[in-house]
């Protein structure tokens with residue numbers, strides 16, 4: 001069970017995510033970031049564990065846990081994470097438009 005399931009929120013289908021990204025006011029670079037997130041193309045901690053001189057990037061500077069996307073987005077207790085999710089919620093409420 002992941003953090004989304006634990007929260008009780010319904011899991012959107014991949015089709016719904018793509019439709020929402022395509023027909024929203026979300027800028028292309030943010031849509032690209034979501035694509036990388038969904039397709040595991042971002043470089044969280046495990047990648048950096050094997051890069052000489054950059055191993056410290058593998059761990060969260062705040063709580064020293066392995067820096068996974070789940071950790072960054074859902075489980076780190078760093079101040080400000082909740083505000084980011086509130087902003088995402090407002091962004092998601094923007095009216096849809098065709099690109």
Ligand SMILES: [Zn+2]
Pocket residue numbers: 060061062063064065071076077078
């Ligand atoms: Zn952390």
